Amino acid sequence: MKKENNGRLLLVPYKKATFWFSVISILICLNNYLGNEDKNIVLIGLNPLLNSIVYTEPFRDWIFDFDSAKLAADSATIRVQFPAYIIHFVSFFLIGLIIDFLIRIISQTVKRS
Secondary structure (H helix, E strand, O other), X not given: OEEXXXXXXXXXXXXXXXXXXXXXXXXXXXXXXXXXXXXXXXXXXXXXXXXXHOOOHHHHHXXXXXXXXXOOOOXXXXXXXXXXXXXXXXXXXXXXXXXXXXXXXXXXXXXXX
């Protein structure tokens, strides 16, 4: 994961799961923000943290903007608020860190044996 350049060690970020999960999260958030996903399936449905807290009452108002609903409050086309994007990015970043950590532990145990 490190590369030598004139005696200096450089980290190669594109080989890390943290980098790729962060990029994917940014792309998902941009896709949702630009209106390409009006039902929030990818943003909320594929994120385990957001999917679990969206049904909890104190966090529900942080994630959904019920005032902008064109139809009833239980409509599937309710816009999400900015904290949902932050939670999405942080959760994907943490998942990437956990995967990188597990890869590092596994590679160290393989090298020892």
